[in-house]
Amino acid sequence: MSERIIIVGGVAGGASVATRLRRLNEDAAITMYEAGPYISFANCGLPYYVGQTIPDRENLFVSTPEDMRDDFNIDVQVNSKVTAIDPAAKTITVQTTNGTKTDSYDKLILSIGASPVVPHFPGLAEADNVFTVRTVPDVDKITAYINQHSPRHATVVGGGFIGLEMVENLRERGLNVTLVEATPQVMPNLDFEMVQFLHEHLALNNVDVRLNTKLEAFADNGHTLQLADGEGLETDLVILAIGVKPNSQLAQDAGINTNERGFISVNKHFETNLPDVYAIGDVISVENAITKQTVSIPLAGPANRQGRYLADYLAGFDRQNPAVLGTSVAKVFALTTASTGANERQLKAANIDYQVIHLHPNSSAGYYPGAAPIELKVLFAPDGDILGAQAVGTKGVAKRIDIISTAIRFHAKVAELADIEVAYAPPYASAKDPVNFAGYMAGDLQDNLVATIQWNEVDALLANDAYFLDVRNPDELLAEPALDNAVNIPRSEIRDHLSELPKDQPIYVYCAAGLRGYNVVRILVQHGFEAINLDGGLKTYRTAKY
Amino acid sequence: MSERIIIVGGVAGGASVATRLRRLNEDAAITMYEAGPYISFANCGLPYYVGQTIPDRENLFVSTPEDMRDDFNIDVQVNSKVTAIDPAAKTITVQTTNGTKTDSYDKLILSIGASPVVPHFPGLAEADNVFTVRTVPDVDKITAYINQHSPRHATVVGGGFIGLEMVENLRERGLNVTLVEATPQVMPNLDFEMVQFLHEHLALNNVDVRLNTKLEAFADNGHTLQLADGEGLETDLVILAIGVKPNSQLAQDAGINTNERGFISVNKHFETNLPDVYAIGDVISVENAITKQTVSIPLAGPANRQGRYLADYLAGFDRQNPAVLGTSVAKVFALTTASTGANERQLKAANIDYQVIHLHPNSSAGYYPGAAPIELKVLFAPDGDILGAQAVGTKGVAKRIDIISTAIRFHAKVAELADIEVAYAPPYASAKDPVNFAGYMAGDLQDNLVATIQWNEVDALLANDAYFLDVRNPDELLAEPALDNAVNIPRSEIRDHLSELPKDQPIYVYCAAGLRGYNVVRILVQHGFEAINLDGGLKTYRTAKY
Ligand SMILES: Cc1cc2nc3c(=O)[nH]c(=O)nc-3n(C[C@H](O)[C@H](O)[C@H](O)COP(=O)(O)OP(=O)(O)OC[C@H]3O[C@@H](n4cnc5c(N)ncnc54)[C@H](O)[C@@H]3O)c2cc1C
Ligand SMILES: Cc1cc2nc3c(=O)[nH]c(=O)nc-3n(C[C@H](O)[C@H](O)[C@H](O)COP(=O)(O)OP(=O)(O)OC[C@H]3O[C@@H](n4cnc5c(N)ncnc54)[C@H](O)[C@@H]3O)c2cc1C
Ligand SMILES: CC(C)(COP(=O)(O)OP(=O)(O)OC[C@H]1O[C@@H](n2cnc3c(N)ncnc32)[C@H](O)[C@@H]1OP(=O)(O)O)[C@@H](O)C(=O)NCCC(=O)NCCS
């Protein structure tokens, strides 16, 4: 008899494991149970449907139960929630619109995802205008509410990528938007000085950004938000986007092990502790490729890939779930922000030593119209392993993070970024690409050609009367003043003024972006000075203080 | 006494070695001799200056002799051609506007580049309207000619990337343009079926493309071109862009070894056979990273990098010139075309076994507006080494080639392209990126999950009455007819029609792009048929026949 495979959850992970399994095993009897009304939909497109960038609701459906039946001979049951697993009997209980039924499996695959976190806020139960964004019905409700009530003001609670995408798309719909974020920053994958570019850009786009601001309660049927700072914020529509929690109750009830945050624990073959029960996608914890810690990385790429790895493993191929970098990208109005690997906060938490570089290269040749700065930060270990990268800008941002993501995947050392052949013609890159620059700068640090300080070390040095040398041109100082008490000698005149510089104390050199400062440091150290460059120049320092 | 370093040639390689040398060695006496009037200019921007995309001539200069003096304490002599090297005396002879002088070196670095090939065409000497594109004076002449003579028709001879950039930029200036190319295709880095997308696109942009057409002579002061097919082509302006030859006469005269094509032979440290004489950039031959052959790869990225590697080596770092992939990109009107590594022609010439995949994935999520197809071809060895990739499309093309270039550089196996975490959000990529798809498809071939035929095998099979199965939907056949005598069974109905299919002969399955054909092959082989997919589907086949 053919093997009976049951898949619970029919979207990113579930649909992917199903189709690949079928391609590898024409014989198996594959049934997919999906609690919601739809399978295989574009979760990631949902915010853009609200904003009408995706105008056609049909476009949200990548595949349908009919396609699964006709193309893949897969039996799909929607509106069918699996409510219990009996691992001894190898059966599941399914709650359908017609009541409850049982089904039995040889292999059971859980790709049951995660759900938006919705804390028990006082007053939430009385609110009719509070929504989350995870499913098509969710955005149907938001759209219906907008169409019926013509709200003028929306509040998005939570500044992760889903929150920011909702901010942008609600602005697209013409609403005034307040963003309420409990921590000091949006986009937790970025470090503070990088995310400041986003904070500034959100403000420019007339988003009322409230950082360090906690939502405490709803009043007035959800039309007033009580914030921790005491303010009562009036609003017409509220989106809660404060994170996701794994849908693992079903699994826990069946005796499947989860970690302390509720994510299902699996081995490299997606095996749970129950025989013949596997789990993939947002509901599992995975190994972080950098910190080696067990984390949750709820992203569509991993979920899709895990589906395929698992199908392969079940079909007898030797596939393992590789550790995950968590490479990701988000559009925030005109800006793109992307990252891969770990950030400073994660590295500190994991006790991993690192060095940092910041640079602001052009996305393409500066002499060709349309080049735009990329704010790039790269983190690397003393042994040269690349630990992470973050980038913000209007152009070419995802490309550079993808290149670095690839380099990390294949164990490149940071200085080897210099050797990467990035395809160059003026509209696309520079003869020395931003990625190459990062390799140069990191190599220079490793080779002790330069020492640097970071933006967050400046103020303490200023307070201690450290010697700062500003090597910009006088006209630049008019546009952006020097640091207090800094001495100004333009880069091109340094060699003529060496005798004026102190030999008995460190000289902290800076320019606008770091490049000239570095060049001056090279001159000074070779003349016997102790010179140190401000990494990222004034741009990183000032943006961090924005 | 400080070391005396002379650099000949002041553009990509020369300027790069000079600045890095200075950063590493504040003491050395560095002099740069440049035959032309300018150093450090943007060769790669020259076509766009002609087309006025780069409106400001000033933008063509990345650095100047004054900057080199003030910022880097480098002595730059322009309009100073080095005419002889005396390796025994360690001196050079320089021809300046004020006569000839001698200078002596401890180290001599040649970054003397290459020059456009200009064959001795009959009638060329009498022509006043024939130009090449290498230097700022070259484009000054073209611009002056256009302004003075208001030509209406231009002919570009040579369909490499410089030729194509000139075609586009002359169209931008409003000229009618004929492109004359001796071989069957433009862009020799691409294979024929890939370059056909460009041929079609050039025609769409009203470029009169003459392939397999040799220019034989000029008549009428350059206003008539005698083509090998007998035609006399009337034209107002001619650009010769038929390749470059190394400027190595100076070196050869001094006893420096060159290869049979005249490129200077250097070792991994850029050392020529003469003591203390080094060469970098377009004038040298390098190792091709894929074929291991000694080739010339005249691109700005390598020239810049070689300058830096050499400076490092001279300063005592252990740096070698890595083998070069030749990753490159060009804009051709709305299309971008990029490639890395070797193409089929090069692999055949080098006797390297390979397999091929063609795919046509979207640049970003299909449900988000603006996604566009990328035509992607990947070549790989039986052991999984990635040998090369080619791509054409309107969006995201360079990014995918850059990712694959990075993967090759760090020795990824082709199936590992599946594991790369490409940053995904709907505006940027898909949950399964084109690069991941390439990894899937290559892995499927390696795992013998599918066998394929290539576009150029179809006609012979058709002629031999092979059994072709078209698995597209009936409406697609109306839009684009099936192959002659192909049987049509839509993918979704295959399982119901198995009994109609032959078991005694191979079944060649195809669809529009390859994906459905592959899925059907997986069904058929598991039911005991010998089924083979048409790689790239009808799209690759038909485009190759365009
Ligand atoms: C608004 C939004 C935007 C996003 N944007 C991006 C992005 O740009 N890039 C990115 O990489 N990721 C993005 N993601 C994340 C991505 O969608 C998820 O990582 C991915 O969908 C996870 O796949 P999964 O199969 O684990 O879970 P899901 O796709 O969530 O599928 C789980 C399914 O299981 C069903 N289910 C749960 N329990 C049961 C049960 N007991 N019985 C039956 N069915 C059950 C659920 O109804 C659900 O349909 C976004 C997510 C959202 C919500
Ligand atoms: C129109 C055009 C577009 C291009 N576009 C791209 C592109 O998009 N991407 C890309 O990667 N590459 C591109 N290139 C190629 C790139 O510009 C070259 O690979 C690069 O400039 C080579 O650097 P080099 O230092 O070896 O030679 P060059 O930059 O050519 O510099 C050599 C210099 O040496 C001088 N010289 C020669 N002989 C002597 C002598 N005897 N004495 C003194 N001086 C001497 C010459 O006058 C010249 O200025 C393009 C080139 C051209 C011409
Ligand atoms: C689409 C979906 C149903 C999976 O279906 P699928 O058939 O496995 O996936 P695709 O249609 O992308 O096709 C991939 C297959 O086609 C093959 N393929 C792709 N292009 C091909 C081509 N030109 N020629 C031959 N084969 C090709 C791939 O190799 C792969 O097959 P393999 O896994 O056996 O190697 C599932 O991923 C899904 O539901 N996605 C939407 C939900 C989602 O991901 N949401 C979150 C993000 S918004």
Ligand SMILES: CC(C)(COP(=O)(O)OP(=O)(O)OC[C@H]1O[C@@H](n2cnc3c(N)ncnc32)[C@H](O)[C@@H]1OP(=O)(O)O)[C@@H](O)C(=O)NCCC(=O)NCCS
């Ligand atoms: C520009 C040119 C003069 C070289 O000058 P350069 O100072 O070496 O190069 P750049 O200005 O790009 O700066 C690179 C240096 O700054 C450093 N740098 C870049 N950004 C930095 C930052 N934010 N902070 C600190 N250092 C930085 C790099 O590490 C590198 O130094 P290193 O090589 O010692 O590691 C030379 O490449 C040139 O003439 N180019 C134009 C000609 C050409 O290439 N033509 C063909 C293509 S069109």
